Amino acid sequence: MWIYSSLTWNGHDFLDSIKNDSIWNKVKDGIKNKGLELGQLSFGVIKDLAKIELKKRLGIE
Numbered sequence: 001m002w003i004y005s006s007l008t009w010n011g012h013d014f015l016d017s018i019k020n021d022s023i024w025n026k027v028k029d030g031i032k033n034k035g036l037e038l039g040q041l042s043f044g045v046i047k048d049l050a051k052i053e054l055k056k057r058l059g060i061e
Contacts, residue, residue, distance in 0.1 A: 010047065017050035026053045 007015070018024040027049045031038060038046065055061040 010043070014043070014047045014050065017047060017054055020054075020057075023050060023053045023057065 018027065027046065028038065030049060030053075031041065031046075052061065
């Protein structure tokens, strides 16, 4: 068993991006629809996809 004692700035940024379950589910579904799995993508790419979904939801993009 292990416990994180702190997160990096990128970790906090990512968690803020996927805080909403519907955003996170859209990111996962989008990755699946492309024939990929979460483990095949880098953390940065997944974080960017989450930010794109969040921006769409807010009408920014």
